[in-house]
Amino acid sequence: MTTDLLAFLPGLLTAIGGLVIMILGAFRAKKQVVVPSTLLFLLGAFGVAIWQASMPTSVAFSDMVRSGSFASFLIAIIVFAGIVTTLVNQEVMQGRRAHSPEVYAMILFAITGMITFVSSNHLLLLFVGLETMSIALYVLAGLYKNERHGVEAGLKYFILGAFASGFLLYGMSFVYGATGSLHFQALALASPEVTQTLFFRAGIGLMLVGFFFKVSAVPFHMWTPDVYQGSPTAISGFMSTASKVAAFGAFWVLLTPISFSVDASTQAGSGSMAISALYWISILSMVVGNLTSIAQQDLKRILGFSSIGHAGYLLMGFVVATPQAFTAMLFYLVAYTLMNLGAFAMIAHFERTFGWTDASMDQLKGVGRIAPRRVALLSLFMLSLAGFPPLAGFFGKYLVFSAAIEAGFVTLTVVAILSAIVGAFVYLRVIGQAYFEQGESAESQSVDPQKGMGWGMVIAASLLAAGTIHFGIDALMPWPSLLDWVNGFM
Numbered sequence: 001m002t003t004d005l006l007a008f009l010p011g012l013l014t015a016i017g018g019l020v021i022m023i024l025g026a027f028r029a030k031k032q033v034v035v036p037s038t039l040l041f042l043l044g045a046f047g048v049a050i051w052q053a054s055m056p057t058s059v060a061f062s063d064m065v066r067s068g069s070f071a072s073f074l075i076a077i078i079v080f081a082g083i084v085t086t087l088v089n090q091e092v093m094q095g096r097r098a099h100s101p102e103v104y105a106m107i108l109f110a111i112t113g114m115i116t117f118v119s120s121n122h123l124l125l126l127f128v129g130l131e132t133m134s135i136a137l138y139v140l141a142g143l144y145k146n147e148r149h150g151v152e153a154g155l156k157y158f159i160l161g162a163f164a165s166g167f168l169l170y171g172m173s174f175v176y177g178a179t180g181s182l183h184f185q186a187l188a189l190a191s192p193e194v195t196q197t198l199f200f201r202a203g204i205g206l207m208l209v210g211f212f213f214k215v216s217a218v219p220f221h222m223w224t225p226d227v228y229q230g231s232p233t234a235i236s237g238f239m240s241t242a243s244k245v246a247a248f249g250a251f252w253v254l255l256t257p258i259s260f261s262v263d264a265s266t267q268a269g270s271g272s273m274a275i276s277a278l279y280w281i282s283i284l285s286m287v288v289g290n291l292t293s294i295a296q297q298d299l300k301r302i303l304g305f306s307s308i309g310h311a312g313y314l315l316m317g318f319v320v321a322t323p324q325a326f327t328a329m330l331f332y333l334v335a336y337t338l339m340n341l342g343a344f345a346m347i348a349h350f351e352r353t354f355g356w357t358d359a360s361m362d363q364l365k366g367v368g369r370i371a372p373r374r375v376a377l378l379s380l381f382m383l384s385l386a387g388f389p390p391l392a393g394f395f396g397k398y399l400v401f402s403a404a405i406e407a408g409f410v411t412l413t414v415v416a417i418l419s420a421i422v423g424a425f426v427y428l429r430v431i432g433q434a435y436f437e438q439g440e441s442a443e444s445q446s447v448d449p450q451k452g453m454g455w456g457m458v459i460a461a462s463l464l465a466a467g468t469i470h471f472g473i474d475a476l477m478p479w480p481s482l483l484d485w486v487n488g489f490m
Contacts, residue, residue, distance in 0.1 A: 003060060004060040004061050004065070006060075006067075007052075007058065007059075007060035007061070007065055007067035007068075007119075008060065008061070008065055008067065008115075008119065009045075009048045009052075010045040010046075010048050010049045010052075010072075010075050010079065010115055011045075011112050011115040011116055011119065013041050013044050013045040013048065014041060014042070014045050014079070014082075014108045014109075014111045014112045014115065015108070015109070015112045016041070017037070017038065017040075017041025017042070017045075017108045018105045018106075018108035018109040018112065019105075020037060020041070021034060021037060021038055021101050021102075021104050021105040021108060022101070022102065022105045024037065024101055025100065025101030025102055025105065031090060034101045034104055035086065035090045035104070035456075038086050038104040038107070038108065039083065039086055039087075041108065042079055042082050042083045042086065042108070042111075043083065045075075045079045045111075045115075046076055046079040046080060046083065049072045049073075049075040049076035049079055050072075050076050051072075052067055052068050052072035052075075053068070053069065053072035053073040053075075053076060055067075055068040055069065055072070056068055056069055057069040057070065057071065059121055063121055063122070063183060063185070064120070064121055064122040064124075064125050064183075065119050065120065065121060065125065066119050066120070066121045066253065067119060070249075070253075070330075071118055071119050071249070071253070073330070073485075073486070074118045074245055074246070074249040074333075075114075075115050075118055075119070077242075077245050077333060077334060077337055078111055078114045078115065078118070078242045078245050078246060079111060079115075080337070081237075081238055081241045081242040081245070081337055081341060082107055082108070082110075082111045082238070082242065084237075084341050084345065084460045084463065084464065085107060085234055085235070085237065085238040085242075085341075086104060086107060086456075087456035087457070087459055087460040088234040088237070088345045088348055088349075088456060088457060088460050089103065089104075089107075089232070089234040089235070090454075090456050091349075091352070091453070091454040091455075091456045091457045092232075092233065092234055092348040092349060092351065092352045092457070102139075103140065103143065106136045106139050106140050107136075107140070107238070109132065109135075109136040110132075110133050110136035110137050110140065110238075110242070111242070112132060112133075113129050113130065113131070113132030113133030113134070113135075113136060113246075114129070114133050114242055114243065114245070114246035115129070115246075116128060116129030116132060116133075117129035117130055117133055117246045117247070117249075117250045118245075118246050118249040118250055118253075120250060120253075121183065121184050121185075121253070122182050122183055122184065123172045123175070123176070123182040123183075123184075123254075124172075124182050126250055126254070127165075127168065127169060127172065129246075129250075130165060130168065130210075130214075130250075131165060133243065133246065134161050134165065137157070137161075137239055137243065138154060138157055138158045138161065139154075140231065140232075140235045140238075140239070141153045141154045141157045141158075141227055141230070141231045141235065141239070142154020142155070142157075142158075142231075143231070143232050143235065144230065144231070144232065151230075152226060152230050153226060153227045153228075153229070153230025153231050154230070156223050156226055156227060157223055157227045160213065160222075160223045161213070161223075163213075164209065164210045164213035164214065164220070165210060167206045167207075167209040167210050167213075168206070168207055168209070168210030168211075170203075170206050171202075171203045171204065171205070171206030171207035171208075171209070171210065172203070172207065173203070174199055174200070174202050174203030174206060175187065175200060175203035175204065175207070176203075177199060177203075178190075178194055178197055178199045178200035178203060179194055179200065184253065184254055187254075205277070207254075208277065208278075211247060211251045212281060214243060214244070214246075214247035215244050215247045215248060215311045215314070215315075216244075216285075216304075216307055216308045216311050217281050217282075217284075217285045217308070217311045217312070217315060218281060218284040218285045218288045218289070218308060218312075219281075219284070221285070221288070221289070221308045221311075224304045224305070224307060224308060225296070225300075225301040225304035225305055226304075227239070227304075228240065228300045228301065228303065228304035228307075229298055229300045229301050229304065232348075233300060233344055233347050233348035233351060233359065234344065234345065234348045236300055236303075236304075236344055237340060237341045237343070237344025237345060237348070238341075240303065240304070240307050240340055240344070241336065241337045241340050241341050242337075244307075244311065244314075244333070244336070245333050245337060248314060248329070248333060252318075252326070252329075275318075275319060275321065278315055278318050278319045279319050279412065281312075281315060282312045282313075282315035282316055282318075282319055282412065283312065283412065283415050284312070285308050285309060285311050285312030285315065286309050286312030286313065286415060286416055286419035286420075287312075287415065287419055288308065288309075289305050289306060289307070289308030289309030289310070289311070289312060289419075289423075290305075290306065290309040290419045290420075290422040290423040290426070291419075291422060292305045292308075293305035293306050293309070293423065293426045294422065294425070294426055297360050297361045297362070298358060298359060298360050298361075299347050299359040299360070299361065299364065299430065300344075300347065300359050302426060302430065303340065303343055303344065303347075306385065306423055306426065306427075307340065309419060309423055310336055310340075310385075312416070312419070313332065313397065313400055313416060313420075314329055314332055314333065314336070314400075316329075316400050316401075316403075316404055316409075316412060316416065317329030317332075317400065317403070319404075319409065319412065320403050320404050320407045320409055321407075322403060322406075322407050324399075324402075324403040324406065324407075325400070325403035325404070325407065327399070327403075327483070327486050327487055328396070328399035328400040328402070328403045329400065330486045331395070331396055331399055331471075331482065331483055331486055332396035332397070332399065332400055334392070334396075334467075334471060334482065335384070335392035335393050335395070335396035335468075335471060336393075336396065338384075338392055338464050338467040338468045338471070339381045339384040339385050339391075339392060339393050339464075339468050340381075340385065341460075341464055342377070342378075342380070342381035342384075342461065342464035342465065342468060343378065343381040343382060343385065345457070345460055345461060345464065346374065346377055346378040346381065346461070347359050347378070349374065349453065349457055349461075350363075350364075350367065350371075350374070350378075353371070353374075354367070361429075361430070361433050364430070364433045364434050364437075365433055365434070365437040366434075366437065367434050368434040368435035368436075369435075374453070375434045375435065377461055377465055378430075378431075378434070379431045379434070380465055380468060380469075381464070381465075381468060382427040382428075382430055382431055383427065383431075384468045384472070385423070385427050386420075386423060386424035386427040386428065387420050387423075387424060388424070389472065390469075390472045390473050391468055391469065391472040392467065392468045392469075392470075392471040392472045393468075393472075394472060395471065395472050395475065397416075397420060399483075400416075401413050401416060401417065404416070
């Protein structure tokens with residue numbers, strides 16, 4: 001039992017932390033107590049996850065839970081996203097309902113679900129983790145209940161998320177009906193006579209629908225820009241990164257042995273079917289996400305549509321399905337988390353500093369002359385999202401594209417590069433709006449634009465900026481890099 005508890009210790013810490021914050025909220029604890037308490041539990045979970053990541057993969061709770069190596073590494077990324085979100089939220093949400101203790105409890109419960117999702121070695125536990133994560137995120141998405149966009153975000157996310165969960169559950173039942181087991185290992189060892197049946201393949205297809213919804217892949221992406229726009233900005237950043245990491249991690253563990261173990265040369269197995277589906281969905285996500293972002297005027301909608309494009313880049317790892325591709329996908333997940341969290345954090349800061357009611361491109365006009373250093377930080381994250389060297393986004397794209405080229409996916413890579421160029425135009429347009437466009441929005445605000453960042457925002461922005469720069473050049477340095485560590489998981 002002790003071994004089992006240690007294996008799931010990060011999840012236990014965040015779950016207990018959520019309960020403690022709820023109790024503190026019941027006694028009307030102040031922010032000075034709630035925020036440090038939340039950070040204490042998250043830092044503990046992060047430390048444990050990093051420690052476990054250096055250990056080989058092991059199972060616990062009757063082989064239902066994975067820990068160590070790959071799973072713990074993903075947990076560390078998720079918890080880090082939670083730490084940054086807490087730091088940003090405690091500053092930008094001062095004086096609003098979204099700053100209540102229940103918000104921090106929901107962040108902790110969402111992370112608990114994500115940890116369960118990533119750590120699962122059993123379809124039932126995977127579903128429990130998914131629902132725990134989803135319910136907490138539904139609440140967080142609808143925090144602005146007195147605003148039209150906030151109500152729309154919460155309702156749309158809840159309804160569409162419920163449909164996606166239903167597809168996933170139906171898929172699990174089909175797979176169980178075909179194989180008689182819910183354990184990942186048993187599914188991976190199923191005979192070709194089972195894996196090539198229509199029943200099994202339909203189950204895998206239905207499960208993929210739930211996966212595509214969580215990662216905002218086309219054609220299950222329509223909720224993304226609306227939910228990101230209506231949710232509190234710091235929460236939007238958390239949803240766009242942590243939930244993607246959890247979804248990609250869980251389905252990597254599940255689908256890699258199941259869907260790609262079948263001989264694709266037969267063109268009849270579930271493996272070839274899954275690869276073909278992922279191939280076209282990856283292309284559609286890259287093209288639709290980047291092209292649609294051109295027409296957007298709201299910064300959060302721009303990042304929402306661009307996240308769809310980034311989901312396409314990440315899906316290339318599943319399509320290529322080589323150790324190099326999986327390594328590239330892991331690295332890209334780290335880079336995406338850093339730069340996307342940073343972009344949302346800076347937008348949230350500008351909303352509070354300048355009193356923005358929305359984060360439109362017009363609001364951004366002229367801000368570069370008023371707050372040059374803060375816009376420089378936003379520009380850093382935008383350039384990394386665009387894939388400019390020597391930033392983490394460039395190196396992540398380079399690794400993914402190189403893996404695809406070496407595996408012979410030339411057409412897929414060409415589409416990815418062209419889509420990345422379109423995306424770069426969008427990000428550069430945001431930077432140009434801040435520095436080169438004339439506007440009076442910033443000067444006309446009642447809030448003093450010279451007001452500096454609070455301690456939480458300083459720490460969060462510093463960590464994200466340092467990580468974005470460091471991981472762009474880390475692999476070129478003489479010391480052991482993140483890439484070397486990730487390679488050890490393969």
